[in-house]
Amino acid sequence: MRRDAYIAVYIMTDRMRGTLYIGVTNKLTRRIYEHREGLYPGFTKTYGLKRLVWYEPFEIMTNAIQREKSLKRWPRDWKINLIERENPHWDDLYAGII
Template sequence: MELHYVYILTNKNHTVLYVGRSKQPKIRIKQHKNNSLKTFTGRYNVDKLVYFETTKYVNNSIKRERQIKKWNREWKENLINDMNPDWKDLSDLL
C-alpha cells in the first residue's frame, strides 16, 4: 500500500510556508527544489521540507492538506515545531 504525504515547505528565512501533498514525496520535493521562477515556490525559493505526515488514504491526505492550508501561521509553526524544532530540511528522511 502506498502512503500519501502532506507536507510543509519553507524558504531559507522561514518567511513563506507552503502546504502540499503527494504520494511520491521524493519526486515532488525534488521538483520544488528545481522549480522555475514561474511557480510560487520557485519565485520565493520555497524548497526546504520542514514538516510531513503520512496517511494510508488519498481522501484523508486531501482533507488534511485543506485543513492545514486554512490554519493561521502560528498553528502551522506549532505543527512544525512539534516535529522539527530546529526547522531542519527533512527531505533526506523520505
C-alpha cells in the same frame, strides 16, 4: 511503505519561520525534488521554497487532501507550532526521505 510511495501532506519553506507552502502528493520524494530543482513554475519556485520542514504520510489520498485543506485554513502561528513540535530547528527533512 516505501518512502517514495508516500501519499503525504507536506510543508516547504525558505528558512526558519519564513514563507510557508502546504501541498499534497502521492510521491513525496519526487515532488520535493521537483520543488527543490524548480522544475515547474508556481509559488514554491517564485519564493525559493526548497526546504522540507514537515510532512505527514497517509494511506488514502482523500484523507491527505482533507488534511491539506484543514491545514491551509489554520492561522500561521498554528502551522509554525506544528512544525516546531516535530522539527524545532526547522531542519531540511529531504535527506531523511530519499
